[in-house]
Amino acid sequence: MASARYKILEELGAGGAGAVYKAYDTQLDRYVAIKRLLSKEEAETADAQSGNIKKEAASLATLQHPNVVSVFDLGSDEQGFFMVMELVEGDTLGDWITAATMSLPDFNELATQVLEALVSAHSQSVLHRDLKPENIKIRRLPSGRLQVKVLDFGLARMSYGAKKMTEDQSGNIQGSIYYMSPEQLLRKPLDGRTDLYALGCVLYQTLSGQRPFESDTVRGVMDAHLQHLVYPLVQIAPNIPQPVCDWVMWLFNADPAHRPANAQQALNSLRGLAVAGWLSESAESGHVAMAVPDEPYHPPVAVPRISTGHVPTRPPTGSVSQRITGTVPPRKPTGGVPARRPTSSVPTPTSSVHRAPARVEEETEGGLNKKMMLIYAVGGGLLLAVALFFMLRGGKSEPGKPGSPTTASTPGTPASMEPPTRAANFLQPGILLHFRAGEKMDAYTDLGKPAVAAKPGDKVLAWHDMANTGGDGTLMAINRLQQNCPTYVQEVSSALKFKAAMLRFTGTNAMIHSMSKDNPSIRDYPLGGTQKDPGLTIVMMVRPNITNKEVRCLRIRNSEDKGHLSVRAYPNNEWKLGMKIGNTVKEQKVTGRNVKQFNLIGVSWNANTAKMLLSIRSEDGGKGRAEGDAPKEKAEIFNEIRIADYDQTTPVGAEDLFNGDVLELMVWPYAMGWEDRSGQEFRIVQEYFVKPGQRY
Structure with missing residues (x-):
């Protein structure tokens, strides 16, 4: 790959313009960045349509400026054309923002x-x-x-x-x-x-x-x-x-x-x-x-x-x-x-909305309109008065409302007791299932009795989908048994920005969602045939409670067990994404992320490219990622989700149970792009964590 001169070390990222790799230039003894441009087939088509793409790319090497990344070389190998560039240290402006x-x-x-x-x-x-x-x-x-x-x-x-x-x-x-x-x-x-x-x-x-x-x-x-x-x-x-x-x-x-x-x-x-x-x-x-x-x-x-x-x-x-x-x-x-x-x-x-701007008079003083200066002065005074009022009164802010005053929080406590209100575009489009603790949950009741909204301390029988994309997207306690119902709890943590709701799983607590293949909504599920990029994207906020045995945080599978994907956490601070289709098993592993902290799990699987990725972001701001091959065999539709397993007739091993807390679970029935997925993960950790860390 990238000719004998350049030794590829790691992938740095991928975007609309191609994947970028860190590489070592063996001739000039320096580290460089290599960007993939076009495959051989694409380049040949491009040449036929609009001229010599290689000449255009090579011309960029003439662009030399201290604020522009230098282009050193243009080459090709069996995979197509690539550009060799200066390897730049530092963060992106996105990180700074x-x-x-x-x-x-x-x-x-x-x-x-x-x-x-x-x-x-x-x-x-x-x-x-x-x-x-x-x-x-x-x-x-x-x-x-x-x-x-x-x-x-x-x-x-x-x-x-x-x-x-x-x-x-x-x-x-x-x-x-x-x-x-x-x-x-x-x-x-x-x-x-x-x-x-x-x-x-x-x-x-x-x-x-x-x-x-x-x-x-x-x-x-x-x-x-x-x-x-x-x-x-x-x-x-x-x-x-x-x-x-x-x-x-x-x-x-x-x-x-x-x-x-x-x-x-x-x-x-x-x-x-x-x-x-x-x-x-x-x-x-x-x-x-x-x-x-x-x-x-x-x-x-x-x-x-x-x-x-x-x-x-x-x-x-x-x-x-x-x-x-x-x-x-x-x-x-x-x-x-x-x-x-x-x-x-x-x-x-x-x-x-098409509102025209108000006319501004041309009477100015020192380049600023007098009326505007008066408005700023009065408005600033009012804001200061409101801020002083809340500081003296000791009132608390209203999270999620733009422009509301803020108050300092005591160290070790969240700045707000309530989660913030999310903007309409907070979640990536096309979400299939969305479960958020504290919302749309039914307490356990005897069979035949009406559903009752769960309160903190209640056993939760049903956790309903918030995406409302059709069908019955409910996670139900397995076999509708009280012993399988997790408990609704709320907790204040110095690691979180607000008092968090969560479902606490212990012992035999286990929940399942299964979409019948006779339901028309089945086509919207992963590999249902309606997705442009078939596969799966998962985001899950959890805190495992591990002693001496691994726990399985999540399992998504075909209900006839023709394929499954699962995420496990281990006592040695390892996280593993495993996938099985037919007789092929593939696994990706992230190490060094404390499994007993609040962690965001991100999973991406692209069925077309047979690639999968596991991303872990922890409450301490740290993160880890592993990506690689997924099984290449064709998978059947994934229509079942399980948080832990429990079966009265066929006992399961301790490794198939889940002990810990689940705060939120989101599922998209397609392979989300790099920027969209990382952006979605980062928005969530920014909302939850006091120390969200860096996006990239």
Whole structure:
């Protein structure tokens, strides 16, 4: 693989542009990154359709800049073409966004260095076309400054004239949907302003922690881009100075004509903000609660006046409220409190709302509208008064409600006693089954008596599915016996952010869900024939209680036992994913993850590629992953789920029982992509764990 010169060491990740591997260059004695581009068949087709793809890829090696990952070589082997690149250390911007607030000076470094990379690339007629947080690497230098590297110009095409550059060699739209410009989605000609749009979306997310365009469907995200349904950044991140927010909004106006003319113009404007003091540490405003608008609206055209003296043409109609007016006013140091990233969810904009912006009067003072200054002053005073009231009163916050005041929690206790309210798009689409402790659970009652909602301390007979995708998605105590019913408990833990509900399994407690093959809903189950990527994705939050024997946390199988998949935890802190189809058994193992902690189990199985993956994320922020081959034999539909096993007539071994707590279980009937799966897992550990760790 990758020729004799390069020794592949490990896979670093996979995305829309291909898999990336860490490798060792045996000739030059250095570590490199290798990105798979096209298989031989794909490359041959590409050459026949649109010219020499190898020449285009090789041309990227001429793009040399301190903020761009260098391309060293282009090669081929029996698997196809690959690109050899500089191996970059550090975290992705995605890691930074999820881990902590970025200061304004760091934000300035980030935006400046990415723009400098784009200026260089665009000067050589190279577009990126897939800018996103995962394609930007950051590391802290010993001097304290940031070093930023832009990855993955592999999606670019040379000569970005009037042609459909959003398509790959098969005519598919390329790029990450959350950051794609309207002209990409509409397959219009692209230029450097397309990359500025994506960068604006990335920087919006960097400052607010929220993507500007969200929906629970791909179609919904596309519509949000095309209709430009976005909350103004100044409302989502009120701790960021308005001129900085205006500048970010300017980058991703829907119409390319209303964005900066090029990356150099955007960079000049940013430098003007820095000179004026708006990007200094002291420019960050105080510790304020997040303000959430009542409804989304189409932002007005944002055309800042840049510091070079050139004033872009102003739109002929309407007023401009999202621009920097006049010369950028100097910012006096205020000794403000470091900014806080909002933690509440932002309501998802819907395509049905079309509210025009309110007209802003042109009477300004120092570049800011007087009325707006008065509104900010009064609003800030009210927020401060509310915060003081709650601090003195000792009242607690209302988790899940954006903009609610927060109170400090006592060490060792969760910040909230109730779980947060989840946004509509919290879970990946297409979920088949969803069980969450504390919700939709029936207490044990004698046969024939009406169902009663379970309370803490009750034995739970039935745990009902929350996905509501059809059919009877209920986990039932095996044989409906009281001795098989787990117990509903609630627990406060210093490792969790809230008082958690869970089902506690001990002894012979065991639950089963089985979908009859006569039920029409059976086709929606794994391998039911309706899935584009047949297989399985599982996310489960558990805390095993292990003594001297392993426990089986979960088993999903064919009800006629023609195949199964199971996850076990062992006393030596090992986790094993096992799969059997026919006579073939495959296994993946994760070590070093404390089995007695709260752990998130992630499982992915792709039936087409015969690959499976086990991911473990622990309450201490640690994580482990193992992936490899799954059985290649064709499997029958998986229509049964078991948490532990118990059979009165055929005793099972202790290793088939489960002792421990189950907080949540989610099942998707398809093999989720890398980014979607890791994103889903990380959203859940962020919600549950005080120390969620890093996404990647």
